[in-house]
Amino acid sequence: MSKMSLDQNRYALKTGQPLIQVEHLSRVIETRAQKTTILHDITFAIPAQSLFAINGPSGSGKSTVLNMLTGIDRPGSGRIVFAGEELRKMSENALARWRGQHVGIVFQFFQLIPTLTALENVLLALELGGGGGLKRRQWRERAMHCLAMASVQERAHRLPGVLSGGEQQRVAIARALANDPPVIIADEPTGNLDSHTAQQVFDTLEGLTAQGKTVIYVTHDPRLAARASARIELLDGQIINHEGADADTITDAINRVPTVSTMEVQ
């Protein structure tokens, strides 16, 4: 038995601050011919243990926001503060290490390594992310547990190529959970799935908040966005609507959020 802490969520809950603060974020892409504004001075906050949606039509800048939250992309101006830590100051390698420990990412097109089995894909995340404080001999057990959490443990030894889209996405969720990060970030996690499978995958993601995770997801589907506990809606790089994503609102709400600070490995 070992315990994995959720320090960042605890930090947010103890300090009364939002888990993630996004302040005056802008992103402009300049070429010789033209200048395109992807994001224009957006500010919002993400409460800990929330199911947070970033909603908007294609081209609204939602994936860019998501990439910046994960440190995959960097803002042109503004800042992102993650549990008191500012991402912009980190080098590419430091960001990679940080991601491995603090963020689990679920991609729209799954991005599983085709030459590795489902189990090995999860093990790879443990290997790259530092193993979430577990000893190497415990990784396999942890990986199987994550697959079980995503209800895909019976497919552990299959290659991604023989799995259905829904199964692949579940493996991707299991992989995102591998290092027990406090935040799971999903980019259109159901965008490549049929509606039935999409519902199941979304239910799995939603269930993670009950285990103390903060789940941030991008969607262009208003119905999925409506299921979030907090959300922002983007259009042409600007926030046109937000619910529960204002820093003050979040601070008030923090005491009402149940605290789950640890997770046990079976």
Place this chain on the structure above:
Amino acid sequence: MGFSLPGGALTRKSIADVTRRRLRTILVVLGIAVGVLGLTAINITSSSLSESISFSANRASAPDFSFNVQAVDASLAPALAAVPNVKTVQFDTEYITRWHTSTTPVSIAIIAYADFHNVKINTFELTSGHLPGPGEVVMEASDRQLQNFAPGDDVTIETASGPQRLHVVGMARTLGQPGAGFLSFATAYMSADALGHITGISNANHIDVQLRNTHQVNATARALANVLRAHHVVIFSAFTPGSNTVQTASDAVFAITRVLAIIALILTSFLIINTVTTLIAEQIKIIGTMKALGGTRQKVMRGYLLSVGIYGIAGTALGIGLGIFAGYEFLSYLANLFTLDLGAFQVTLSTLLISIAVGISVPLLAALLPLWLGTRITAREAMTSYGMSNGKHSPSRSRLAQRMAWIPQTTRLGMRSMFRKRTRAILTLLALTISGIAFLSVSATSASYTAGLGQLTDTYHQDALVATQPQPYDQLKAQILSVPNVARVERFDDLFVKTQHGQIDLNGVETDTHMYRYRLLAGRWFRGDEPNVLLISDTAAAKLHLKVGDTMTFSNATDSATWTIIGEVLDHNNTLSGGVGITTIDDLHAFEKLPANLASGFMIQARNHSPQAVERMANALDATLTRSGATPNIQTQQQIIARNQSQFGIVTAILYAVSVIIGLVGLLGLFNTLTISVLERRREIGILRSMGATSRGVARVFWTEGISLAVVAWIAALVVGIPAAYAFVNFIGSVLLPLPFTFAPVTLAIMLTFILLIATLASFAPALSAARVRVSDILRYD
């Protein structure tokens, strides 16, 4: 629970990258294997050959020095053996004549011993049959390279009393003696009595000596010469074996081939760079995913380096295995050529370690740069990468395209695809260009050797060269001039002497020679009234660090002298042995203490220079001189050229073999590039197919790409190939033979053919694979 490999998922992925792309793995492993094969084979052959040469020399009991004398009675042996420091003295009779084969007569040296059971120096093995009695001969096994025969057959030789038939009763093997095919010279053994019976020669004319202390060779040789002269024995020449020519030549050839093997390995590294670049290009999204999952650049690099390490280990293992086999086969060939005993064949630990180190480290080092650059990509760039770029629009290219409208679109597509992946295209072009340059360099070496031989025959402008036992000059000259077609005869002789910096071949010519056509580079020719002066060849001047006005001290086994250098001449003779010195024939004979009225070598000029007329003249000379008891050894200029070409042909064959290996690596590089191009462009192939492209049309796209790369490589090789070939010929000059750089323009056309052949071979399978792609497969694939 499934099987789990040690090292984790990253290791498993690295192994999967190698095992899932089997064709690419096979190509890369083959590329590494070819480079390691060349290096291993060359190192094994080189070290084993050196050991074989010394092993064989020991077993053959080489003499420490020898005398050629007019005649010596066996009763003198105890007196010679009593000279201090002498360990063994051995007399034999050497009779050089012509052996009538089914084609043209060839020179044969018959070595006759009074007692075969007492042969202790230059020993030979009887490999079949029995020792010869009266009318019988034992032939050297390699003589069959000149004329096929078997024990029980008869051979016919020329003697003073006419042709004599000898019955072959056995075959011999003389260790350390280059084969008859290599020398264009046969060897046979007879009993001294039997030889005397057919030639009338009753006394020995050759003395071999072994010493207790070889450091005192000159003092002992002088003491022995004094004993011989005191007993009125005329010494024609005294010589100590020089540096082992086989060893010198093979060392040089291996130095050259080692350079070429390293070039092959460099090409292999291009192959690795190409493969890793492609691997990274293919897996750019995977790299992005790994970085998104928390993988640092170092961790990602480590995973790919492991894949390259696996390629390296597999390629090295295969290369070493094949290299040992090839090395053994090559060594056996050389051992047969030079009559060597291989001893116990062994591969030294150092050879293995070098191959392992090179085979594994070269791929890893080659992979470092593309990995460093490839993994530099940020997670965002990797995740949003779309792979192949569309390229930039260029107005000039559009105009060119309009003018080239007559070219079919599939062909244009192939040509334009060439540089879509620039790094890969450049590396492939480099590999092909280097293959072309290697071919060009070897061709230039061959042409330069032929040119050098041409210059040699211009300098030594005789139609035939005659060597005899020393006899009165007037008498021999009259006999030679009496032979039909002989226009002119001049005395000519040579002697290998040692100097402080190595040996040279000291040639004696007439002061007013018409046949030695010297080209003075510095100083002057002989005035005719000055003793103890010489000219040296450009090769000797460079090797001995001497110039006009310097003095040169030299010695043979019994004598030494210090002469003044009065000139430097351009002369390509005996460059492998250190070049030549030119002196007057009278001074040379005086140094050898040969009586002034005797002569033993001649340059002959014919009236009719046609090969047939010269061959008839040589036969007539042989008959005439043999009848007079002069035991002539006659070589026509054509035979000398043919022998030289045949001997250097072995070097050229080795160089061509290595250049083929280099070409093979170039071929693998192009094959790899085109195969990857097919894999990457399956969607494009699908579009072509869906638009109605035939298999031939699709294949043409990829064949055109390969041929276009080949043509560009040829153009690049044209630009850099000639200077590179010049440098290579100079390199050969510095380690083997100085050659006048010659370049035949036709080689460029041959090189184009060579490169096109490589390109066609390399394009064949990928083009075929592209032609077989079905649209449905592509849809399933994507």
